[in-house]
Amino acid sequence: MKLKEEVNKVIASAFDKAGIDTAPIPVTEATKPEFGDYQFNGAMALAKALKQNPRQIAQTIVENLDLNGIITKAEIAGPGFINLWLNDTFIAQKAAEARADERIGVMERERPVKVVVDYSGPNMAKQMHVGHLRSTIIGDTLANLLSFLGDDVIRQNHIGDWGTQFGMLIAYLEEMGEDGSGSLKDLEQFYKDAKARFDADEVFADKAREYVVKIQSGDAHCLNLWKKFIDISLGHCEEVYEKLDVNLSRDDVRAESFYNDTLAKVIEDLDSAGMLKESDGAQCIFLEGEEIPVIVQKKDGGYLYATTDLAALYYRANVLGAKRISYVVDARQGGHFKQVFRVAKEAGFVPEDVRLEHVAFGTMMDKNGKPFKTRDGGTVKLIDLLDEAIVRAKEAITAKDNYSPEELERLAKIVGIGAVKYADLSINRESNYVFDWDKMLSFEGNTSLYMQYAYARIQSIFRKYEGALSGEIEISDTLEHRLAVMLLRFEDILIRAADDAAPNQITTYLYELVTLFMRFYEKNPILKEGVDEKTRTSRLLLADLTARTIKQGLNLLGIQVVERL
RNA sequence: GCACUCGUAGCUCAGCUGGAUAGAGCACCCGCCUUCUAAGCGGGCGGUCUCAGGUUCGAAUCCUGACGGGUGUACCA
Numbered sequence: 070m071k072l073k074e075e076v077n078k079v080i081a082s083a084f085d086k087a088g089i090d091t092a093p094i095p096v097t098e099a100t101k102p103e104f105g106d107y108q109f110n111g112a113m114a115l116a117k118a119l120k121q122n123p124r125q126i127a128q129t130i131v132e133n134l135d136l137n138g139i140i141t142k143a144e145i146a147g148p149g150f151i152n153l154w155l156n157d158t159f160i161a162q163k164a165a166e167a168r169a170d171e172r173i174g175v176m177e178r179e180r181p182v183k184v185v186v187d188y189s190g191p192n193m194a195k196q197m198h199v200g201h202l203r204s205t206i207i208g209d210t211l212a213n214l215l216s217f218l219g220d221d222v223i224r225q226n227h228i229g230d231w232g233t234q235f236g237m238l239i240a241y242l243e244e245m246g247e248d249g250s251g252s253l254k255d256l257e258q259f260y261k262d263a264k265a266r267f268d269a270d271e272v273f274a275d276k277a278r279e280y281v282v283k284i285q286s287g288d289a290h291c292l293n294l295w296k297k298f299i300d301i302s303l304g305h306c307e308e309v310y311e312k313l314d315v316n317l318s319r320d321d322v323r324a325e326s327f328y329n330d331t332l333a334k335v336i337e338d339l340d341s342a343g344m345l346k347e348s349d350g351a352q353c354i355f356l357e358g359e360e361i362p363v364i365v366q367k368k369d370g371g372y373l374y375a376t377t378d379l380a381a382l383y384y385r386a387n388v389l390g391a392k393r394i395s396y397v398v399d400a401r402q403g404g405h406f407k408q409v410f411r412v413a414k415e416a417g418f419v420p421e422d423v424r425l426e427h428v429a430f431g432t433m434m435d436k437n438g439k440p441f442k443t444r445d446g447g448t449v450k451l452i453d454l455l456d457e458a459i460v461r462a463k464e465a466i467t468a469k470d471n472y473s474p475e476e477l478e479r480l481a482k483i484v485g486i487g488a489v490k491y492a493d494l495s496i497n498r499e500s501n502y503v504f505d506w507d508k509m510l511s512f513e514g515n516t517s518l519y520m521q522y523a524y525a526r527i528q529s530i531f532r533k534y535e536g537a538l539s540g541e542i543e544i545s546d547t548l549e550h551r552l553a554v555m556l557l558r559f560e561d562i563l564i565r566a567a568d569d570a571a572p573n574q575i576t577t578y579l580y581e582l583v584t585l586f587m588r589f590y591e592k593n594p595i596l597k598e599g600v601d602e603k604t605r606t607s608r609l610l611l612a613d614l615t616a617r618t619i620k621q622g623l624n625l626l627g628i629q630v631v632e633r634l
Numbered sequence: 635g636c637a638c639u640c641g642u643a644g645c646u647c648a649g650c651u652g653g654a655u656a657g658a659g660c661a662c663c664c665g666c667c668u669u670c671u672a673a674g675c676g677g678g679c680g681g682u683c684u685c686a687g688g689u690u691c692g693a694a695u696c697c698u699g700a701c702g703g704g705u706g707u708a709c710c711a
Contacts, residue, residue, distance in 0.1 A: 100654070110653055113691060123691080147654050148691065192711075229711065325711090351709050360636065360707075367709045374711050403638060404706055431639090432704085469673065496647075499639080501704075503646065507660095512673040514659030515647080519673080526671050533670065565650070577648060580658080587674065596670045634673080 070163055070174050071564075072557045073098075076107050076153065079139055086133040089126075091115060096153065098558075102547070105144070105152035106554050112149035123149030157544040160553045161607075165542045167556065168614045173621055175560045177219030185223045185385045186212040188397035189310075189317060192229035193302040194238060196256045197309050198448040199441050199504075200399070203430045206490050206627060207498055208397035209315045210572045211428065213625045218567055223389055224321040227381065228306075230299050231325040234260075236281030237267050237274075239294040244273075253301045257450070285329075299324075305452075312455050314486060314627055328380035332372045335380050335418075336365060342416045354412055363408045378409045379418060386419040393424040395570060400429035400499060428570045431501035433493075441504050458485035458509075465510045465518070466634065480631055484521060485510075487628040491517030494626050495576035515580040517628060520619055523583045525634035526590070527616040530609070533596055538613065540606035548589045549611065555582050556614050563625070572626060579622045586615045 076096050084091070094111030112127040119126060127149040134143050142154040167174030188208020191197045208224075216222040241263035245252050253259055267274050283291040303322070310317050336352060339345050344354050350368030365376045385391045396406060406427040413419040433441045443449050462485030463477060472480065492509040495516075496502040512518040531538075544550050558578070566574040594600050595608045620630045 095651080097650085097653085104654075108653085113653080116691075150654065190711095232711080234710095349708075353708075362708065364709050369709085371709085373709065377711090400639075401705055402711085405711090407638090429639095438703095466673090469671090500647090501640085505646075508646070511660080516659085519659095522671080522673055526674085529671055569650080571650090573648085574650075577658095580648090584658090588676090590670080591675045594670065598669075634671080 070167065070557055071176070071560055072163075072554075073107070073561050075139055076155075079135060080109055080111075080130070082135065083130050083133040087129045089115070089119070089129070091118065099152065102551065104146070104150070105142070105154040107153045107155070109151040109153065110149075112151065116149070127151050155550075155554060157550060160550070160557060161542040161544050163557055164553045164614060165610065167559075168542075168610055168617075173559065173614065173617050174557070175217070175563060175621075181219045181221050182215075182392050183221045183223070183390055184215050184393040184395065185225055185389060185391040186215070186395045186397065187225045187227050187381075188212070189306075189315075190227045190229065190398070191306050193299050194229070194232075194234050194256070194260055197306055197451040199433055199451055199454055200448070202451055202454070202489075203433065203493060203498070204397045204399070205310075205313065205315055205317075206493060207428065207430055207570075207572060208395075209317070209627050210494060210575075210625060211395060211397065211567070211570050213316065213627060214563060214567045214572075214575075217625060218563060220567075223385075223391065224317060225381075225385070226317055226322045228303070228322055228324045231329060231377075233278075233281050235284060235295060235298070236279070237263050237277040239284070239291060239298055240273065240277040240280050241266055242298055243294055253298075256302060256305060309451050309455070312452065312486065313490075314629065316627070323381075323384075325377050328377050328384065331380045331383070332376050335376055335383070336372075338418070339365060339379075339412075339416055344412070344416055356408060356411055356415075359408060361404075361408075363412055375405065375409055375412075378405075379413055379416075382409070382413040382425070383418040386413075386423050391423065393426070394419075395426050395428050397428040397430070397570075400431055403427060403429055426570065428498070430498040434501050434503050436503060436505060438503070455486060455489065457506075458489045461485060461506055461510055462488060470634075480634070483629045483631055484518065484634075487517045487521070487623070490626060490628055491520070491576065491623075494572040495580075497573050498571065515576060517623075518634075520579055520583055520623060521631055521634055523586060524616055524619045524623075524630045525632065527586075527612050527619075528632045530595060530612060534609065538606075538609060540603065540610065542610045543603065543607045545604060545607070546593070548585070548592060549608075552582075552585050552589050552611060552615065555585055556611075556618055559618055559622075575622055575626060579619060582615065582618060582622075586612075 073096065077093065080096060081093050094114060096107040096109045099105045099108045109130070112123040112130065115126050116123040124145060127145045131143045131145060131151060134140065136143065139156055139159050140153050141156040144152045146152055163174070186208050189201060189205040191201055212222050212224050238260070267277055280291050284295050303319070336345070339354065345352050346355055347353070348362060351364050352366035353362035353364050355362045363375050364373055365379070366372055382394065385394050398406070410425040413425070414421065419425065435441050441449060459481050463481040466480055466484060467477065488509045493502070509516065510518065512522055542553070544553060562574060562578045566572065593608055595605055595612065623630055
């Protein structure tokens with residue numbers, strides 16, 4: 070439910086009753102439990118406009134407040150804060166409703182938006198490396214989240230399958246004279262070998278250059294080789310996606326090459342819009358206030374990534390009809406997107422009301438604050454990183470229990486991959502973050518294992534409990550009150566996280582939720598002797614809703630839960 | 635040089651549209667298991683929010699400047 074909106078309505082109606090006629094000022098979550106559940110700080114802001122003392126204004130609002138329904142207590146504090154406590158009966162009822170709902174009370178948007186989320190974007194000439202991790206999982210989370218909220222999400226995997234390097238690669242593939250399944254196992258090595266061949270042999274190099282032209286002109290033989298190459302390379306990516314448990318399929322692939330035929334049109338349109346200017350033989354757009362031009366066509370006639378991006382923007386806005394287009398790409402490309410978005414709007418490729426955003430993220434660092442590399446300085450292959458996560462997860466969880474080998478394998482996969490994802494997604498995406506195995510696979514603090522553990526503990530309660538789960542929720546103390554309010558805030562959190570494209574708002578919420586639950590559970594026994602039936606039922610219901618909220622939250626992050634840990 | 639971005643506890647990080655005494659985890663110290671998973675919970679220690687101005691009833695948050703780190707800067711993506 071949209072809890073905050075409910076509280077805002079109560080305030081707004083008090084404004085009406087009091088005859089205060091101003092734009093609505095929203096409440097905020099209370100900064101401390103002593104200050105209630107929500108606080109209204111608008112009295113101070115209104116003081117000047119109303120020419121009244123803020124405490125007096127607060128007094129007027131409180132006097133006109135309906136204290137019988139949602140809010141049970143309102144207190145004026147300090148210079149004019151109004152602290153608001155939610156009614157236990159109200160939250161108990163809403164929590165029960167949420168629990169009875171498959172979507173735990175989260176509504177689908179009344180006005181869904183068509184959104185394109187562009188993420189992952191691996192290069193077909195190379196193996197996926199850790200640099201692709203963040204784009205892939207942040208993008209996947211954003212897509213999951215928007216989709217859950219009811220938006221019409223179109224996932225777009227803008228793979229790099231076009232460019233001069235492919236001439237060399239397919240020439241080499243042909244020379245190897247096989248279907249590629251052998252030598253293409255290691256793309257990194259294949260690329261190196263092809264490059265070595267290219268540098269050493271003039272005849273081969275000429276052929277490679279010739280093949281570039283041939284692919285572009287649609288030569289059947291070369292196109293076939295190219296398709297084979299892309300197919301195998303994409304297969305590697307899919308292995309990673311599957312291991313990562315990410316919702317990307319071939320249907321989501323809209324490769325660079327897809328836009329190839331429209332690039333000439335882009336140049337034409339830019340030209341007729343009067344935006345093109347030749348500079349050093351290249352076709353450029355000079356934007357007001359920008360030092361560097363956007364180059365859309367090289368002096369040799371070739372196109373650049375800005376050209377492809379413009380074509381993609383046109384396609385997404387006009388053919389797909391997106392109203393929001395999100396690019397989940399490394400922060401270092403900020404300048405590029407800033408310019409391309411401006412060009413797209415100024416040239417009319419994208420209507421004014423379409424929201425274009427660069428969902429930027431920082432670099433992954435090692436413990437010493439250096440970019441994450443292998444010991445010998447190479448890039449870390451993503452698949453290796455994931456395999457290591459699984460191995461380490463295995464070590465971490467065997468420390469306590471004995472599992473069968475199959476069960477251990479299954480758990481380690483969920484836990485290990487989940488830990489990698491959670492560690493990444495729990496950091497504010499715009500900052501660089503330090504990759505640390507130990508922290509990642511710790512059970513303490515804001516980690517996936519702390520969440521998994523809490524979830525498993527709750528499942529354990531239900532394994533032991535024999536009765537049916539029905540009855541009412543009754544809030545019996547402050548901890549239960551806070552837990553219930555936290556549970557009801559879920560939708561508000563998701564909406565904001567979706568709008569800000571900020572997965573860490575979800576993890577922060579989950580951490581707070583779980584911490585509250587742990588405290589509640591410590592203090593308020595459920596199955597122990599001496600707990601009366603009604604109290605037990607109520608607590609079971611709260612525990613159930615908590616577990617389902619944890620599960621839903623983690624699922625949105627692309628993380629599975631385990632029933633036992 | 636210019637542009638962008640970051641600077642919060644010893645370390646890793648939260649801190650939402652400005653709100654009350656700046657929050658977590660780790661590390662360190664001290665408590666709590668005959669009973670629902672102690673991989674948990676409680677308590678303690680630890681801060682001039684880089685610095686200096688400004689706006690405001692109120693600034694870690696907004697503005698200006700300085701200092702420090704990162705990144706980007708014309709035909710790669």
